[in-house]
Amino acid sequence: MKNVRLAFLFILFFNSLIYSQSQKNHDEFKNKVKANSKLFTSDINKAYSELNSLIKASRILKDSLSEMQLLEKKCRYFYNKNLVDSLIISSEELHKASDKYKNVYYEAMANVYIAETYSVNKLYDKAIIHLNNAYSILKQDQSDSKKIFYAKANVLSSFANVYLDKGEPRNAAKKILEEIKSGKQIKEKSEFEEFQYLNYSNLSSIYAEYNLDSAFYFAKKSIEIRPTGISEEKSMISNFTVIGKYYKKRKEYEKSIINFHKALKISRRTGIELNINDTYKSLHEIYRETGRKDSADFYENKIKQNDLQMLQSKYNSLQEVMNKDEEEQNKKLTLNFFILGISILIVLAISVFFYVRLKKKKVVENNQNLHDLYQHLIALLQNNDPGFMFAFENAFPEFSDKLLKINPELQQSEIEFCALLKLKLTTKEIAKYTFIETRTVQNKKYRIRKKLEIPQSVDIYNWIDNI
Template sequence: MKKQLLFLILFLFTLNSVAADDRKQEVDSLLNKTRELFNAGQLLPYIETAIKALNLSYESDYDDGIARAHSWIAEGLVTVGLFKEGLKHLDRVEPTKYYKERILAQSEVHRVRGRAYGELKLYQQAIREFRLQLGLIKNLTGEKQKKSYQFTYENLSSVFAQTGQSDSVKKYALLQLESLKGSDEKNEVFRYLVAYDNLGQLYIKKGDLVKAQLYLDKSMELVKKYKIPVVLNTYNLLGSLEEKKGDLKKAADFYEKSLINKREIGSRNGMKNSYRKLADFYKNTGLDKAKADKYELAFSRLNDSLENENRQVVDQVLNQILQLKDQESETKVSKAGTISILVLILLLGTIAFFVWRSRHNRKVLDQKEEALQETETINKELTEQIGENKFTNLIELAKSNNPEFLTLFTELYPQFIQALKTFDPKMRSTELEFCAMAFLNFSTKNISEYTYVTIRAVQVRKNRLRKKLEIPSEADFNNWMRELADTFAQTQVPS
């Protein structure tokens, strides 16, 4: 009886294992196809295929497939503008063994999350994700490390351009060029173009037209050298440069060339942006009212068409996500059925040994009672340590520039926050966070490091707060903050 039962259990597990291996091979094949679709720009088929791979991965408990599928679905969702859903999928990558054991997987999660935050205009969070990615990349080797550095520098340069931090734009664009040294110029030509165009745009904004011309000329040299058909940004920047110089005719020529280039490669979104640029240019300069009206109309029509198409794509993707959730539920039900059968078989085995088990029940119960008493003692000790643990957590939140820092600080030190608000009831959260760090006795260097700003910026903020809170110049800033909390607490004590 026992041998027959054991044989049946082993047979069922072997059968399930063989089926799972077949599904794993199918998952790998689907994921390879997924990357091809992404590189070809076919976003909807890309997401659909990744979802199929995810469902099969869950059916076979394939950890690698679950991690990669969630990660690639997230990138697709972020690309089509479904940032919230994309971030949810990234959260589901992190618990996997695949993610925990692979530095590149961790790096990619930070990259996609940074992209999502950047699109949501949460620039500080985006910068933090890309910097966390940089910390991981240094542990990679070879081509993976080189490529990861290039894309991260490019992403950081782009985010800093949106926040107007020109020094950082320059820093990361130059680092990108440095990382490209030794690479085959033809294979990396688009990375070079992005770096040169970013630097050209930077110097146009700074008014250094000579340097701007230098970098944009480098871009055009590469375009001509390798006969590149895609020049989405270079012509537009050359137009901006000529407009700054005051040569409106040349500027118009470059803006028109930019539009022609986008038409030739079929970039409808790029065409929409060019129509907007040309309409504004001809209107603001008074150069040609008829053209201004013509491009304004073209922009409106194409913008309406693209918005309608984007809504359709988003609707289709959302339907896919809803189907994914339904299929996940079905998979859970199917698993539950399989588990129920196995449980029933195991239950039969348990009944066969029931007499033997009954003799041990009393002993097990006694052990449980002892364990319960020990658990209660431990829980009491842990309760006494909660305050210390919260403070440790507070320091870690501050060091990682986590938005939850101010929430926990307010919970632990409510009187200090109340005291600050007596000076200004509408004091901004960034000012409250800064004062909180001073209260915790962080140095200027610490604050600079944790908030990703320069030491000079921290000193300027301290001076502003000194004026706002009327802190005497001879008073130590951090000590004044701690004394403020004590003074306020004393004033609240009933007489």
């Protein structure tokens, strides 16, 4: 009898150890999901790289809420990157999971993302059907929770996106104004300001289609009420882009360039590329108008590369859309294949056209030596062009990070000075282009040597060139 009791106690102890370890694993996983959500606001690319392993872990742990949350983030990533082909696949994945777990919120969000893919492919009626589905699903929830409130706000924003795609910006503005009005339900001041900060930014983007004065007003208002502590993300990209367009229309080009580069800086840091081509096109037009050919050519190439990527993504998404319709409407099988075939021919023809042009351009670019690149950057510096550092970082994308790994306390001005050394500019040339004394340049070289611990016996130019 005593042995039986001991065995029973051992089993209890063993089970408690297993439960304790399982709970510990689950808590660690929850912390990882939470950290990933925070990372999404600062570096969307890095956050995305963690998603697949986290989704796999959520399924092993049978954590359905975390699984749907992570699948929704996957949709958000593809939406922000303009990758509609991947968005339709991930939104269908979210739709299946939400249906399996009977979750109203994520089922509605899946419909919202599916609607976005239809809208991009000019299937506006289907997009509106999915948005109406999303709103009907949310109305089933009687909890009056904040999550459902914000989901309904997302549906209104998506309605606005569809109207924008249809070329009906005034109807789009009405939807955002409806969303702004709904914010009266929010009682907490900081939460209310964050909600309206996003709405004013969205409204500003819509007004930019037909009333730049109103667009400028709401972009400024969005920035003014932006809560402290909130990460810079697509709303600030949108605000700076609208302000850049406003100054461009007034031919205040330097102010316009500054704001466009602020938008690009945030885009580069966060990885958000939604509507980035608008900014590239505006900068290309400004530089062409002001006779800065090198900068105009630079952004023309960026536009072509982005167009080619978008074209391929839309082509792939069109295939997914048609496959989905084929499953839903067997009676229209022949018509669907006909449309798909015509679409493929058109898209392939356009793709080949852009590919050939891009390939020719790349052959020319590959034949240019390092001297040509340096001369381009020096020309920007001579013209006191605000785009100099942006162009330099595009040419040497790892340069700043490598310097900061050596000394994290380096200031931005010191990194920019190192960029001049990378271009092998002499002391006199640096003094001339930056409007400072040669003695000041020599002092800066001395401080850089100390901060980066470059021995006196080593040539500073050779050392910087190896970064």
